[in-house]
Amino acid sequence: MSGPQPRPGVLDISPYVPGDSKAQGHKEPIKLASNESSLGPSPRAIAAYRGMAERLHRYPDGASADLRAAIAKHHGLDPERIVCGNGSDELIALLTKTFAGAGDEVLFTEHAFAMYPIATLAAGAKPVVAKEKDLRTDVDALLAKVSERTRIVFLANPNNPTGSYITKDEVERLHRGLPERVLFVIDAAYAEYVTRNDYTSGMELVAKASNVVMTRTFSKIYGLAGLRLGWMYGPASVVDAINRVRGPFNVTLPAQAAGVAALADVAHVDQARTLNDHWLPWFSAEVRKLGLEAPPSVGNFVLVRFPKANGKDANAANDFLLKRGIILRKVAGYGLPDCLRVTIGLEAEMRATVEALGDFVKS
Numbered sequence: 001m002s003g004p005q006p007r008p009g010v011l012d013i014s015p016y017v018p019g020d021s022k023a024q025g026h027k028e029p030i031k032l033a034s035n036e037s038s039l040g041p042s043p044r045a046i047a048a049y050r051g052m053a054e055r056l057h058r059y060p061d062g063a064s065a066d067l068r069a070a071i072a073k074h075h076g077l078d079p080e081r082i083v084c085g086n087g088s089d090e091l092i093a094l095l096t097k098t099f100a101g102a103g104d105e106v107l108f109t110e111h112a113f114a115m116y117p118i119a120t121l122a123a124g125a126k127p128v129v130a131k132e133k134d135l136r137t138d139v140d141a142l143l144a145k146v147s148e149r150t151r152i153v154f155l156a157n158p159n160n161p162t163g164s165y166i167t168k169d170e171v172e173r174l175h176r177g178l179p180e181r182v183l184f185v186i187d188a189a190y191a192e193y194v195t196r197n198d199y200t201s202g203m204e205l206v207a208k209a210s211n212v213v214m215t216r217t218f219s220k221i222y223g224l225a226g227l228r229l230g231w232m233y234g235p236a237s238v239v240d241a242i243n244r245v246r247g248p249f250n251v252t253l254p255a256q257a258a259g260v261a262a263l264a265d266v267a268h269v270d271q272a273r274t275l276n277d278h279w280l281p282w283f284s285a286e287v288r289k290l291g292l293e294a295p296p297s298v299g300n301f302v303l304v305r306f307p308k309a310n311g312k313d314a315n316a317a318n319d320f321l322l323k324r325g326i327i328l329r330k331v332a333g334y335g336l337p338d339c340l341r342v343t344i345g346l347e348a349e350m351r352a353t354v355e356a357l358g359d360f361v362k363s
């Protein structure tokens with residue numbers, strides 16, 4: 001073979017398959033495929049974004065200082081230990097390539113978020129997968145897979161696409177079981193939606209441990225997925241390493257401004273959470289009334305499990321709903337071929353989806 005060849009591992013990557021955004025014949029489809037907030041961004045974030053239009057000839061602040069200060073103030077954190085990123089995806093990739101390489105192992109669970117295997121293979125490291133129990137992280141199964149070569153453990157809590165979470169006690173037990181040289185990355189992309197009092201985003205663990213990083217995003221409850229904005233909180237040594245590796249202007253000018261404004265609009269976030277608190281249980285219950293399974297979720301999405309029967313399976317359901325202009329997410333790539341993932345949207349979107357699923361079941 002001639003010509004430049006990518007590093008080993010790169011061609012083993014199955015490219016990330018984003019949720020569909022089009023339904024043929026429907027100009028304004030109901031898009032419930034990417035866990036975006038149907039409420040949209042805060043009006044304050046939109047104004048801040050627009051306010052930057054005349055300044056686009058200027059580079060952004062490479063340190064995202066105002067945004068880090070706003071995040072730190074909002075969550076009671078040390079701004080020096082925050083790094084902002086072009087989506088938390090960028091931070092996941094940076095953490096992986098900074099702390100793992102050829103010969104190293106990166107550990108996560110069976111149905112974990114798809115960026116972990118991608119980032120691992122892109123870094124030339126080896127993905128190692130631990131079994132889940134009932135679509136939930138099994139701490140013992142993860143710990144049993146730790147080897148001398150393990151460099152990173154990723155935990156999405158809650159996990160996408162399963163919607164399950166592990167408790168603060170379980171997170172701490174997992175951490176206690178890891179050697180100190182292993183970087184423990186807690187991906188809390190959906191933390192703002194979780195209303196259980198035994199849940200932790202991992203923030204206080206970062207504060208007291210030398211090997212824990214928490215990642216967060218503005219793509220979900222803040223409704224800014226299109227801007228690409230995420231952040232991480234970690235030990236000073238990890239922050240220092242990531243700041244050496246990241247692009248010098250990795251977060252755009254309008255993203256920094258919109259992020260600051262979005263944080264200040266607490267009422268908007270509360271509204272998004274309240275909507276989810278109502279429509280997630282409602283939707284899950286309606287789906288179960290139709291005889292379909294909907295495993296418990298604490299995020300802004302829920303899996304729906306379909307029978308394997310021909311014409312009644314997840315693929316058939318997906319096609320049926322697409323024809324109605326409703327876009328759900330196939331999750332076969334996550335090892336869940338009999339499920340579809342449904343993002344919790346606004347009332348009309350949820351009612352239309354239940355009605356379409358009902359028609360599908362009866363068809």
Ligand SMILES: Cc1ncc(COP(=O)(O)O)c(C=O)c1O
Pocket residue numbers: 034035086087088089090113156158159160187189216217218219225228229230
């Ligand atoms: C668990 C999890 N982590 C990270 C992300 C990536 O978010 P971002 O838009 O910040 O890159 C997602 C998005 O789907 C996610 O589900």
